[in-house]
Amino acid sequence: MVKRFFLVLLLSTKTVFAADVELNARQALTKMTNAMRVLNYQGTVAFLRNGKLETMKYFHAAEKGIEQERLLSLNSPLREIIRDADKVSCLFKSTQQAVVDHRPVGHSFLVDVPQDLDELSAVYDFKMAGEEDVAMLPAYVIAIQPKDDFRYVRKIWIEKQQFLPLKVAVYDLSGTVLEQVVFTDLEVKEALPFVEAKFGDATENVKHIHQLQAQASDQAAFVVNNLPSGFEEIFFTRRPIHNSNQPVDHLLLSDGFAAVSVYMENKNTAMQQGLQSVGAVNSFSRTIDDWQLTVMGEVPAKTVKFIAEGIKLRH
Structure with a gap:
């Protein structure tokens, strides 16, 4: 009887723990989306896409519900990219060519996570996959696992204190990394300035798309x-x-x-x-x-x- 009691207790504990893990994963993602929206932060971020690595300075300014993201390339081609809501402006320094993309939907340069994760429970599982350090900061590892083979696996490393994303990785169905976004340093600030997209002499060379x-x-x-x-x-x-x-x-x-x-x-x-x-x-x-x-x-x-x-x- 005693053995049976402890077995039932152990199984009940595992069930509760599994539910807590799933809940904690969703809570962490929800906290992350809020932190990304309201905090002022900057750092150096590496983008690995299509087999190419590019390192850029990243800035996020926020005040009274208004946000601005800004990227500055550190290597050629030198350019500055600014996102104000659904408008993305890109100025190429060497040619003074500029592109302004008016997008119907605004997307973060880092990662987008839906506000309502419950609606995705039919096609994705959200799980805590451990803890690791990224950019010398402790982070939760959140695994976003699709329930079919129509979409990729994703992992997000979320910093434990401020709940900002430190790393985002996309994997194919065999586990091979396809894309990564990784901060090498990240700093939260009291405030950061909003920067106006100034094209200078490039005004005549500005191309507007998706208007x-x-x-x-x-x-x-x-x-x-x-x-x-x-x-x-x-x-x-x-x-x-x-x-x-x-x-x-x-x-x-x-x-x-x-x-x-x-x-x-x-x-x-x-x-x-x-x-x-x-x-x-x-x-x-x-x-x-x-x-x-x-x-x-x-x-x-x-x-x-x-x-x-x-x-x-x-x-």
């Missing part, structure tokens, strides 16, 4: 029939592209972490067909009558192919 407002997706020339569980339509736009007057339909899909873009434009014989892969990004292109369809995103190849093959023309 159109989001439109209703039922205006798209196509219909998406195949969507992996959890993916939803975020916004749709129709705009000219490739320096021409030919319109391109663009539909953005997301499951909260992974984003997929669907493009449809007039068919061009020079356009590539089939699957293309660059780092974590996969794309799949095919023709539908006189249209060229491309599905692209930071998801496995299976996902873009699955979505593309289910797209039909709207009648």
Whole structure:
């Protein structure tokens, strides 16, 4: 009887601990999203993408609900990138060329985590995966594990005191690292200045893109029939592209972490067909009558192919 009592107690303790681990992981992610929004902080961050490593100075200023992110490259090509909400300005120092991207949805340079993690419980598991030091700071390791093979595994290292992200990694289904964002030093400040994007002599060389407002997706020339569980339509736009007057339909899909873009434009014989892969990004292109369809995103190849093959023309 005594042995049975202790066995039941042990199993009950394990069940409670497992629930606490999942709850703590979600709490840590929620605290992180809040800290990223309200704190002033700066540091040096390394971006590993497409097999290339780039180190940049990072600044985040926040005051009364207003945020600004800024990146300064430390190596060629020298450039400054500023994000104010959904507007991203990039100035190339050597050529004085500037690009202003008006995005319908603002995205952090570091990592985006949905506000409501409960909605993602059907497609992701959130778990504490241990503790490690990053940039000489102790951090919780949060594993974001998909429940299917339509999306990548992610891990986020969250600093224990301020709950800022110190490292973000994206893995393919075999466990190979595809992308990383890692701070080599990070400092929280009482305040940081907001910087205005000053183009100087580059005013005439400023290129504005994505200036159109989001439109209703039922205006798209196509219909998406195949969507992996959890993916939803975020916004749709129709705009000219490739320096021409030919319109391109663009539909953005997301499951909260992974984003997929669907493009449809007039068919061009020079356009590539089939699957293309660059780092974590996969794309799949095919023709539908006189249209060229491309599905692209930071998801496995299976996902873009699955979505593309289910797209039909709207009648």
